Amino acid sequence: MTAIDLTLATPACRGCPIRHRAVCATCEPSELSRLEGMKSYRSWSAGQTIVMEGAELDFAASIVTGCATLTRSMEDGRVQMVGLLMPSDFIGRPGRAQAPYEVVAATDVTLCMFDRLGFERLLAETPHLSTRLLEMSLDEIDAAREWMLLLGRKTAREKVATLLSIILRRAATGKTPLRAELPITREAMASYLGLTIETVSRQMTLLRKDGVISMAGARTVLCDDLAALMAEAGDDADGDVIS
Amino acid sequence: MTAIDLTLATPACRGCPIRHRAVCATCEPSELSRLEGMKSYRSWSAGQTIVMEGAELDFAASIVTGCATLTRSMEDGRVQMVGLLMPSDFIGRPGRAQAPYEVVAATDVTLCMFDRLGFERLLAETPHLSTRLLEMSLDEIDAAREWMLLLGRKTAREKVATLLSIILRRAATGKTPLRAELPITREAMASYLGLTIETVSRQMTLLRKDGVISMAGARTVLCDDLAALMAEAGDDADGDVIS
DNA sequence: TGTCCGCCTTGATGCATGTCAACCGAAGTG
DNA sequence: CACTTCGGTTGACATGCATCAAGGCGGACA
Known part of the structure; x- marks a missing residue:
């Protein structure tokens, strides 16, 4: 089972809603x-x-x-x-x-x-x-x-920041503040990050209190400064990933 | 950069020491x-x-x-x-x-x-x-x-047991006790397992004291009961992996 | 032979994160 | 409307692993 990007910009496969x-x-x-x-x-x-x-x-x-x-x-x-x-x-x-x-x-x-x-x-x-x-x-x-x-080396804060930055970049519309609906529950986030839901929740609260992100309800993240968020993520390079 | 097993049992590529x-x-x-x-x-x-x-x-x-x-x-x-x-x-x-x-x-x-x-x-x-x-x-x-x-879910003990069982199975000759030379330092083991060298060392000592493994010097592991070691590893199924 | 230098082990201590538990708000349901 | 359920937040506490520090062992080298 693999997750592979089959996205297609060309209309080659016109009849299909997926873009292969x-x-x-x-x-x-x-x-x-x-x-x-x-x-x-x-x-x-x-x-x-x-x-x-x-x-x-x-x-x-x-x-x-x-x-x-x-x-x-x-x-x-x-x-x-x-x-x-x-x-x-x-x-x-x-x-x-x-x-x-x-x-x-x-x-x-x-x-x-x-x-x-x-x-x-x-x-x-x-x-x-x-x-x-x-x-x-x-x-x-x-x-x-x-x-x-x-999973092996990042702190809880870095883990959460990494996931949020990935989701925000995926959903990026270009205009600030960047805004994205979280497609997954805290439980799924925790599962992905090798953490517990409580830790995820706490780290999101901290990132919010530190002004790195803000939230509209529990499932919508806003971010004025993606660079700051990515700095929190501890990524040296661009850092793409997920999928 | 990927690690892909090119092992070959047939002598198709006879001139080459690698078995493709x-x-x-x-x-x-x-x-x-x-x-x-x-x-x-x-x-x-x-x-x-x-x-x-x-x-x-x-x-x-x-x-x-x-x-x-x-x-x-x-x-x-x-x-x-x-x-x-x-x-x-x-x-x-x-x-x-x-x-x-x-x-x-x-x-x-x-x-x-x-x-x-x-x-x-x-x-x-x-x-x-x-x-x-x-x-x-x-x-x-x-x-x-x-x-x-x-990396995300196993304890230090399980991590070390997992790595040792993989190395032992790779080197398996069939006859007990299974015996393998560790090809990597504690530092490399720690790096692979998302731990520190001290924790790796301690867990190996504990596994030894609990009779799950024994050692001949710091770099040779012996194991009488691979099933017991694999149980410590927490793997539900066979568990292959590495590389 | 003595000394040095990796590599490894062991101990003492601290902290990040897990665990357990209470609570909140929103949505669904009788 | 009351009640439940579910997802999320927050707090108090416990603990597993990291950190810091010391020491042991064996091989290289003078």
């Missing part, structure tokens, strides 16, 4: 129509499990709307989120039918789904498609490793 | 000879930097002997290891010339290197090669995510 940059940008018409023929849509409401940990996985899919999470859990109930999927991200694992993580709808979610075997067949017959998927999964590895730095 | 399972197993003779023509060898001694963080990366390579580490660091000096490369693991990132991590020789290391552009050209012309690399990088993603669970 990677897949479609270099596709020939015949390939496009095969993709078209394979796809179908399905929706889940917030909180529902899309794929259970260890279950059979007979499709590949892109997220059309909403937000889903990948989690790995331990016997005693401890849970770690290992991926946060946003629109245009990819679910599925060519070459393997089993899901190593649980996939849960964080908000209401609609997926554009492809039959797994058909997708794999297309993959095998379309070299640039697997090349592009390779590039994307390499990005995914980088993102996971960036996250390992966060 | 992935690449060679399905290669045709002409492709094999092109790979042969591109390769060269180079060695580093323990502690030397192979690639600096952010530096140009003009090659792809497999580890022939020794052990190298991938690390990501923060401005203030905090360091997190994000990959541990063992013989047959892969270094390099088709499609991008920049190294997002530092690569350091943990022990003396010999690499079998390929010119990056030549490797990429071969990749583009050899569909099954990129397909196989895709599979391998998906495994890599799974490993990174397994490691995220460790």
Whole structure:
């Protein structure tokens, strides 16, 4: 199970609300129509499990709307989120039918789904498609490793600042103050950051009191100075990640 | 920069000490000879930097002997290891010339290197090669995510037990007691586990006093009961990972 | 042989974060 | 309207790990 950005700026795959940059940008018409023929849509409401940990996985899919999470859990109930999927991200694992993580709808979610075997067949017959998927999964590895730095070495404050800055940059409209609706609960944030909900809540309160962010209700973050927030995040470079 | 297992059981690429399972197993003779023509060898001694963080990366390579580490660091000096490369693991990132991590020789290391552009050209012309690399990088993603669970949720004792069980299983000869030379210092272990050297040392002492492992000197671990060690690791399933 | 220098271990102490518990406000429901 | 539920906040307290500091062991080297 991987989260891969399939976003496409070109209208190559016009009939589909997902923008398959990677897949479609270099596709020939015949390939496009095969993709078209394979796809179908399905929706889940917030909180529902899309794929259970260890279950059979007979499709590949892109997220059309909403937000889903990948989690790995331990016997005693401890849970770690290992991926946060946003629109245009990819679910599925060519070459393997089993899901190593649980996939849960964080908000209401609609997926554009492809039959797994058909997708794999297309993959095998379309070299640039697997090349592009390779590039994307390499990005995914980088993102996971960036996250390992966060989990292993960052303080709670830095962790929360990192997540908020990522969400704010994703939602960036350009005009200040930057404003974003948090797509996930405190629990999901804590799960992603390797913290407890209480710690997340406290750190958000502190960041607010220190004037780094402000909030409109519990789920909307505002930020006048993204640079200040990113400084709190402790990132040396740009720091992209997530997905 | 990714760590990808290129191990090969078949003698397809006979001239090369690295066993390129992935690449060679399905290669045709002409492709094999092109790979042969591109390769060269180079060695580093323990502690030397192979690639600096952010530096140009003009090659792809497999580890022939020794052990190298991938690390990501923060401005203030905090360091997190994000990959541990063992013989047959892969270094390099088709499609991008920049190294997002530092690569350091943990022990003396010999690499079998390929010119990056030549490797990429071969990749583009050899569909099954990129397909196989895709599979391998998906495994890599799974490993990174397994490691995220460790970093985010496991206790110090579980972390150390996890790492030791991985190293012991890698080195497994079948006969008990299992015995393995630790290829990395306490510092590297701490870096990988998101701990300090003192904590690693203490936890190893505790595991020893509790009879879960025993040691011959500071760098050789022995284990009679791998199942017990894995129970300490807190892994629900098999737990593979690393690299 | 003695000295130095990594690497490792052990101890004392402090702090960041987890844990447990109470409470708040909003939304749903009878 | 009362009641419940759920997500979030805040407080008091506990603890696991980091930090700071000292010392041990073995190998390199004069």
